[in-house]
Amino acid sequence: MNTNDPSFLKLNPDSITDGIGANFPDERSLEKLAREMFGVLQSFGGSNIPTNVLSSQNVQKETLPYLEDLKLTETGFSYSNFQSFPITNIPQSGGGNIVSARRDFPILTETVNGKPLVWLDNAATTQKPTSVIERLSHFYLHENSNIHRAAHTLAxxxxxxxxxxxxxxxxxIGAGSVEEIVFVRGTTEGINLLSNILSDKQIQAGDEILITHLEHHANIVPWQMVCAKKGAKLKVAPVDDSGQIILSEYERLLNxxxxxxxxxxVSNALGTVVPVEEMTRSAHKVGALVIVxxxxxxxxxxVNVQEIDCDFFVFSGHKLFAPTGIGVVYGKKAILDSLPPWQGGGNMIKDVNFDHTTFQEAPFRFEAGTGNIADAVGLGAAIEYLNKFGMKQISAFEHDLLEYGTKELLKVPGLRLIGTAKDKAGVLSFVVxxxxxxxxxKRLAEEGIAVRAGHHCAQPILRRFGLESTVRPSLAFYNSCEDIDALIRVLFQLGSRNRIGI
Structure with missing residues (x-):
């Protein structure tokens, strides 16, 4: 296609509405137009966009009446009558176009209660790109077999x-070798695996296990069980009123x-980013093992586990745009090799006799039985997809969304943000x-907007703020300012109804 011919710019006139119906270039409408234009233009050559494509004589003003004042710059688009609207995450050479990532997630075209789906429940689970869905299908169509156990082609x-x-x-995650990567069902299973195999070797009566006030139940309950079994003590590092760890208190508890x-x-309930590198260094000084x-x-x-220098790192695939039922335990190889297996069965053995069994080396000694093969492959596909953009670009994009969402939520009468640490990831917990x-x-769901309303499996941290539950919109890089605007409109409608007694 000849990009010098402006006819390829077939943008919907609705792109320059304010979302309610008035055709005028307010900030959000112009940002939407800029992002939509950038997505189109990027697909036709990125930085080699002919300047005459955007010249006013090439624009049909009845269709795009304000485009004549919209100028393409090296960092985004600016509108001469308003402020500049930078697209801060224009991909560098070889990077994917994050502006158009949303189209890679087919479920985001769904309607719910007759309204477009707005998925703001990413801290619970993320949606899956087409490439992951197709990779799962390909596995079952062409590769399905058990692993490591046969010489035939599908194996x-x-x-x-x-x-x-x-x-x-x-x-x-920057691990040193593939031998340090153990597949499990998810974070919960990973922490339970570690609590079980570490407790016998590491924990005696009177020993201490240290966690923080920010933890998910999955990083509290297993350690309570270990303490009850071994006679150990569970210590908890407190947070300040913003939801950030009080490092001096954390260090005081180490001994x-x-x-x-x-x-x-990162706290699932507040979005607080925890200084794990510094906390790991402090823990290692007293000889403690560190799980992140x-x-x-x-x-x-x-994430780079070698830079953190943690001994173990656990995560779930379903929160990484991958299938459910798959997760990872990273462990330093020397430590994994010194630990006993958690479960016994096939695949984790070298040799079995009735009086003795010899186990495989890590990671296989921790992967007993037939694992979740297809979904592990799906996790790999999700990582390949994310690598097209790069996590630095994704992080920067989400930071912009978080700042915008924070600013807009604070305009809602009676709304209180829960978790206001300076360093946060994409969580916006609040009460009204x-x-x-x-x-x-429930009211948001009626408008097709999915958020989590509850205790988020993190009751202790909510109770630290005098609450039993919050509303928790949570962001991913396929979200947009428009998603946040949809949320804000409903919150303002709720307030209006309350004031007039509806």
Whole structure:
């Protein structure tokens, strides 16, 4: 197609409405237009966009009446009568076009209650791109077999696909070798695996396990069970009123009795980003092993386990745009090799006699039985998809959305944000005076907007703020300012109805 011919710019006139019906270039409408234009233009050559394409003589003014004042710059688009609207995440050379990523997720074209789906429940689970869905289909159509156990062709295909996924995970989180990557069902199983295999070797009566006030139940309950079984003590590092760890108190709790420190990298309830590198260094000074729960971090920011220097790192695939039922435990190889298996069965053995069994080396000694082969392959496909954009670009894009969402939510009368730490990932927990959280969640659902309203499996941190539940919109890189605007409109409607007694 000849991009010097402006006829390829077939944009919908609705692109320059304010979302209610008035045709005028307010900020959000212009941003939408700019992003839509950029998505089209990027697909036709990126930085090699002919300047005459955007010249006013090439624009049909009855269709795009304000385009004549919209100028393409090196960093985005600007509108001469208003402020500049930068597209801050224009991909660098070789990068994917994050502006158009939404189209890769077919479920986002669904309607719910007659309204377009607005998916703002990403902290619970993320949606899946077409490439992941098609990869699962391909596996079952062409590769389905058990792994590591046969010489036939499908077994080779399946094993290759499974081990390729392990290699992709290694690169994605910066592990030192594929032997450090163990496939499990998810973060919950990963923490339970670690709590079981570490408790016998690491924990004695009177020892201490240190967690934080921010933890998900999956990083609380298993350690309570260990403490009850072994006579150990569970210590909890507190947070301040913004939801950030009080590092001085954390360090005060560390001592020679501290054997395990298990901490989240990002709070699922508040979005707080925890300084895990600094906390790991402090824990290692007293000889403690460090586990990092990365369930809420790997989809929002670059992660490098060697830079963190944690001993273990766990995450779930379904929060990383991958299928459910698959997750990862990373462990330093020397430590994994020193630990006993958690479960016994096939695939994790070298040799079995009735009086003795010899186990495989890591990671296979921790993968007893037939694992979730197809979904591990799907996790690999999700990582390949994310690698097209790069996690730095995704993180920057989501940061912009988070800042916009924070600014707009604070305009809602009676709304209180829960979790205001300076360093946050894409979570916007809130309560509104006069409304139950489930009432807000139900009203949003009626408009096709999916959020979580409840305790988020993190009751202790909510109770720290005097609450039993919050409404929790949570972001991913396929979200947009328009998604946030849809949320805000409903919240304002709720307030209006309350004021007039509807």
């Amino acid at each position: 080779a295909r399946s094993t290759d696909a499974y081990e390729k996924a392990r290699s992709l995970v290694q690169g994605f 020679s009795k501290t054997k395990i420190v298990s901490i989240t990298q 729960d990365g369930a809420q971090s790997v989809s929002h920011m670059p 005076n006069g409304f139950k959280t489930e009432e807000i969640g």
